Structure formats: structure tokens, C-alpha cells
Amino acid sequence: MSIEGKAKEAAGYVKEEVNEHGKSPESQKKAQEGRDLRNEGRVEDGKAPKTSEPGTGKK
Template sequence: MESIMSVKGQIKEAAGYVKEEAFENGDSPEAKRKAQEGRDLRNEGRIEDGKPPKTGTPGTEN
């Protein structure tokens, strides 16, 4: 059961990353909202895999 959660977490992290990257440079409120949804999904997947959430500024790797 643990390995299934890991795969699920990895999928969430990857999907969140893609969504964040797709919308992070948008200027509209909708783009900013979707980029935040992507960050939230990525961090949810990281937490499921036992990793700490990313809290740095997007795009800086900090």
C-alpha cells in the first residue's frame, strides 16, 4: 500500500509542477490562481512522499 501512495504522490508532484510552469508567467488573476493551484498540488504530492513542501519563491529553486 505504501508504494501506491508514493506513485500517487509522485504523480501529484509532477502534475502540479507542470501546471505551475504553464501559468507562472501569466499576468492575469486567473493565471496566478492556476499557478498557485499547481504549487499546492505539487506540495501535496511532496508531503505524501514524506518530503518537505517547497516554500521558496517560484522559479528561484530556493
């Protein structure tokens, strides 16, 4: 596992969590950007990407 992959996953998680409950299109876009960054870090570390919509609480 790389430090960079873990950092991307953590940063993406924070961005996703902060914006996932917003109703505006901008909040939803930022939540998706966070999910994308999180998945990029997960793939770098050899983990499967999250496929559910941001904010659904599915693991």
C-alpha cells in the same frame, strides 16, 4: 515513495510552470493551485513542501 505522490508532484509542477509567468490573476491562481498540488504530493512522499512563491525560481 508512492506512485500517487509522485504523480501529484509532477502534475502540480507542470501546472505551476505553464502558468507562473502569466500576468492575469487567473494565471497566478492556477500557478498557486499547481504549487499546492505539487506540495501535496511532496508531503505524501515525506519531502518538505516548497515554500517560495510560484515563479520565483527558488529551490
